[in-house]
Amino acid sequence: MSCTECKLTESEKLTELSAFIEAHPDPVEAQGALIPVLHRAQELFGYLPTEVMDFVADKMQVPTAYVYGVATFYSHFTLIPRGKYPISVCMGTACYVKGAPAILDTIKQQIGIRTGETTEDGLFTLLETRCIGACGLAPVLTIGDDVYGRLTPDQIPDILEKYHVEK
Amino acid sequence: MINLTIDGKPVSVPEGTTIMSAAEKIGVKVPRLCYHPRLSVEGACRVCIVEVEGMRSLPASCAYPVEEGMVVRTITPEIREIRRDIVELLLDNHPTDCQTCERDGNCELQDLAYSTGVRERFFEGERKHYENDYSSPGVIRVPDKCVMCHRCVRICGEVQGIHCLGYHSRGFKTVVMPAYNLPFNDSVCSTCGQCINACPTAAFLEKDAVHNVMRALADPNKHVVVQFAPSVRAAIGEGFGIKPGVPLQKKIVSALRLIGFDAVFDTEVGADVNIMEEGMEFIERVKAGGPFPLITSCSSAWIKFAENFYHDMLPNLSSTKSPMSILGSLAKTYYAEKAGIPKENIYSVGAMCCTAKKFEAARHQCWLDENTPAVDAVMTTRELIWLIKSNGIDFMNLPDEEFDDPLGDSTGGGSIFGWTGGLAESVLRSVYYFITGETLVDIEFDGLRSMEWVKRQTINIGGTDYKFAVAHGLQNAHTLLRSIRDGKEEAHFVEIMGCPGGCIGGGGQPYARTTGSIPLDEKLLKKRADALRSEDRSKTIRRSYENPWVQRLYREYLGAPLSEKSHKLLHTKLVSRLPVGISRRENKP
Known part of the structure; x- marks a missing residue:
């Protein structure tokens, strides 16, 4: 995590995440991009809060239960805040x-x-x-x-x- | 075509066919658990393993495609032993309460244990233990009974388009649950109950109502009235060893009286009244030029689904209550006044093909006032069967009996509510008269009756063409509504039923297994529809507005359809609910 990102406000982080999702050619079709998107989200927020998973689900039009399933399947992802x-x-x-x-x-x-x-x-x-x-x-x-x-x-x-x- | 040999017999099938399907062509049914022909292939349970000559491992036949020259054996001593071990390992992480389980005698795991030869138990290991989820008024979740076949997840997403259920974690710790482990009641669950129908065990069940019903029956101060839906009479026989397709309302009336209900009414009368109100809503929109389409709101699972997924389309939905809530409301007002019973003393019970009707009964917008539910308790068809059996009643040998007045005499227009397209057809039978003043002669609409997922028919009424569209199964509701929302098609009237086949395929119906069938079996659904068709055809009056009891109800009590009193008693309000549902767009082929 670079320190410039630590200092972003919550809404700036969401804007950043939004841009990352949109960078994929067609966010609706590219559901395979879910894992990189969650990686980016965790980089930005330090963990995956419910609101962020909701945001990803809505933005990518992937059912929330599916986003949650992927986030809990991989041990890399964490749903509780981690230390610095x-x-x-x-x-x-x-x-x-x-x-x-x-x-x-x-x-x-x-x-x-x-x-x-x-x-x-x-x-x-x-x-x-x-x-x-x-x-x-x-x-x-x-x-x-x-x-x-x-x-x-x-x-x-x-x-x-x-x-x-x-x- | 690919040529291969299965159990010594040659078979020729198209490329891409799975070994399991190829085997079925020559009459070999490989044992299976997670596989379902209408759902995507999961390959999770490994029960359907077969031996392929030259392969080191035993592939899952549901997922493995055939290859030229393949030599397959579905039965060998080794396969028998391994299958038995696989099923035994499932059993070893499963509660051993078969005798008191709701699915005793009707459980795929139980049958599989027997048919794969599990006689002794060799393994004993760690068992999972999770809390049950009782939060929803309709469906309960019992994770300990789950065998991880994921049929519920697939039916919830692929057939119902809800995607409420998903997986949490992985390996031994995997649990099927809504996103964020939300209680069902706070999730996008529509309470349709298709997960119950799809489950091979008892990991999903309806929330019990029988207990409360029995308590009310035991209370001398309560006047207990009961109604039952069209689809209940079409399927209840399955629970008593009768072939599907026989309508048994007269036996049900008889049984309910015997159990102690004070009055037995017919939900079909509620359906006739529903047609009067909803038909008039349609006429008003025709006069006002919209908003179109008018979308039906009888299916409670569809209501919950619309309130989560289609906030923008709620103004299109009819405000008329479902037949159950209409009849429940009339029982506590019209009937109560006629019989001279205070409404507080009336306990109103519904026997429905549906788990979502439990949600509807609990939904305050359907109540008479803030203290008075229109319906106090809803039992599913399965619960009704159990209620009858647990009272020791010899159901099939009961005498035939008739419904009670004044809410017991219905028309064919009420009977046909139970299958997909029936409600639209019933609306047409009456609306034709409302618009033209003439009686519709040809009253069966084949274009709306089939088991196609989405059906459309243009009907000319009084010189104007009206487009009717019908969808059943909520994924198909997505397909139709998106197409309308995106301006790709136009419709004046849309009927949506939450469950595949309509109410006859409801989440509260007897398990398909009862008749040796499988969930979503079209043949079974058609037979149940036939029962209602024969009921419709056997009636002298088949158009709802011609029902003399309904005419009397309006004359004596309500005034006219959409009158102030009708609005107060027979209409509801739709509300936007959170969380907002997100459903996967259909992938382009």
């Missing part, structure tokens, strides 16, 4: 054997939340993911768009601190 920096700890096989559980535990202790939860200050959301395809760097985690590899638990406090500073 989502932490995704890879729990794929390679990362797992290389010590991902210990990394995850350290993070939980440091920020005091469980998997799927968001910190009270809205800074972090903790997520477990399947293999992200960076097995050579195992164990791996991502924070926002940043990737951290070959991790050991003692590195975690310093990494998290960076984001507290950036806040």
Whole structure:
């Protein structure tokens, strides 16, 4: 998420999303565009609020139940607000054997939340993911768009601190 | 043509045919669950697996197309065992309350378990558990009974064009529900009940009314009146082992008296009155030059659907209440006054082919005043069957009995309300007289009677051509109304019935399975229509305005159609509802 977008107002975000939908040649015919549209919506809003799914359904003329079905099918989409920096700890096989559980535990202790939860200050959301395809760097985690590899638990406090500073 | 061998027999079918359809050509019916010939192919349940020589896996025959030279076997020891395991795994995540389940003896899963040879249970694992949704006045949702065949989702979207039902989440956690897990009552659900008809188990059911009806019958202060719809008499026999197509109103009257109802009236009289009011609405629009088309509003599922999906067209809808609400209103006013019973003491029951009529009964715009519903409780045909059976009545051996006066004598114009096109035909029989002053001689309109999804006929009345159009099944309502809205066609009168086939195919009718048929079966629907056709033809009076009881009602009580009193008692108001329905546009071929 680039910071210019964080600062958009809700209505500016909807205008942006609207333009994205209209950029498809024929929004009514192009129902296959639903997934990219929901991606864009989540980029803009940080999650998929009901109002945004309603907006997408109406704009694309796709039944709301279908939009909701797609949004709940893929684990990438979230219907509840996420923190500014989502932490995704890879729990794929390679990362797992290389010590991902210990990394995850350290993070939980440091920020005091469980998997799927968001910190009270809205800074972090903790997520477990399947293999992200960076097995050579195992164990791996991502924070926002940043990737951290070959991790050991003692590195975690310093990494998290960076984001507290950036806040 | 593609040539292949199924179970040792050669068969030749067009390219693109599925293995299942090819097998049916040589009389082999592969066991199935999620498959339905009128719905898109889902391939979800895997019950219809077959063996294809040279293939490593066992394809689902409902989805797999035939190939040249294919050698298929539908019966092998391995397939039998795997099918049994598949069905057993479904059972292992399904409640074991068959004996007390509404669908006991009428359940596809139960039959499938037997026919695939599940005798022992080998698996025991995690079971899902979700809350039931009782929010809707018409339809309840019981997710624990769901076997994920998705026939409800497909019928709701593809046949009814509502797309209320969808999937939530995935894998073991998948649940069928309206968008955002909204309660049915807050969703775009039309309460048509087609999901109930399509469901192989009891994951959707009508909301129970029998309990309240029995309570009213037990109350000595209540004068309980009952009415039943045309389509109920056309289908009730199916619940008692009678072939479809026999009208049984006289037995129903007899049974209802035996159970303790104080007066038994005929919804068809309400239909005759409806024709007087709606016919006159049409005449007024003809005089005023519009707005056209006048759209019928008898089908409650269509009302709910229009209120969610067609806010802009609500002014086109007739304000006349449905026959049920008309009769209910008259029972608590006209009849109450004649019989000298205070309206508060009257408990009015409807037995309907419909789950949406439960919604209509609860709809305040159809009430007499803010404390008085026109109809207090609505039972479906299925509930009526159960009410009769659970009272230990030997239905088929009951004597024939007649309806009670003054709301018991109807014309053929009331009987034909039950199938698609019947209401339009009945309107024509009367409107012709209202406009020309002459009696219409040829009163059966073949162009409106067929099972085509959308039907159109131009009829000349008094030198002017009037365009009549009819649609049944709400997806077809979309097709017709969009075409009218986009200016692609013109119509003066439009009849819309929410369910495929009209009321005879209603969401409250006996399960098609009762007669060994499948949901949406056209043959079954035609037989039910035949029952009403024979009732219409057996009547000496077939035009609603000629009904002497209706004439008396207007003379003694209402004055004239569309009078102030008629408006107060017999008309309703349509309201725009949220959420606004969104339906997929038909994809271009």
